[in-house]
Amino acid sequence: MANVFITGATGYLGRSLITALLARGHQVRGLVRAGSEHKLPPGCKAVVGDALDAASYVQAIAPADTLIHLVGVPHPSPSKAEQFQTIDLASARIAASNARAAGIKHFIYVSVAQPAPVMQSYIAARAAAEQAIREAGLNATILRPWYVLGPGHRWPYLFLPLVWLLERLPTTRETARRLGFVTLAEMTAALCRAVETPASGVRILTVAEIKK
Secondary structure, X not given: OOEEXXXXXXXXHHHHHHHHHHHOOOEEEEEEOOOOHHHOOOOOEEEEOOOOOHHHOHHHOOOOOEEEXXXXXXXXXXXXXXHHHXXXXXXXXHHHHHHHHHOXXXXXXXXXXXXXXXXXXXXXXXXXXXXXHHHOOOOEEEEOOOEEEEOOEOHHHHHHHHHHHHOOOOOOHHHHHHOOEEEHHHHHHHHHHHXXXXXXXXXXXXXHHHOX
16 A cells, blocks of 8 residues: 655645545545644644645655645636746645655646646646656656536536537547546546556646546
C-alpha cells in the first residue's frame, strides 16, 4: 500500500480522495492550516503547515512515497489571474521542490486541459507548474481535467447536451473531448489509479483517460 502525503487535503478533491484512499488501505497524511485539522476525513493524519511556506512542511513529508498536490484557487475565473500565480503556481513550485528534497518516488498533480480558447491565465499558471515538476526531475502523473462536476459544482450540467452534440461533429470533436467534463467520482477514481500505478517519467492523463 502507498504512503501518501496530500496538499490541499481539505479541499473539494482532497476530502473525496482521502476517503477513497483510506478505504483502499493506503496510509494518508494531509497538509492543513492550524485549526483546520477537524476538516480531514477520519483516519487521515494531519500535518499542520502552509502550502506557500516550504519550510513549514518539507520535514514532515517523509516517510511518504507519493505526494499529491491539490492546492488551487477555488472556482477559477479570469478575475483571479493574480491568484493563479501567487497561489496555484507558487504552491506547486514549492511542492515539487519539497518532493524532490524528501525523496518522493511519485508526484501527482491536477493541472487543467490544454490548449483551450478561454481561461488563458489559469492555463498558463498550470502549464508553468507542469514545467516546474519536469525540471525537478520527478516521476509524475499529471491529470488534465477541464471541469470536475460534483457538489457545489453543478452549473455546467446545463451544457452537457451541447457537449454531447459537439463531440459528434467532426470539426469540434477533438476539442469537445479534450475540454469535456468529468465527475468528482471519476476524478477520484483516476487519482486512486495513479497512486496505485506509479509513473516512470512524466505521464499525462487527459479527460478521456480520466473517465476510463
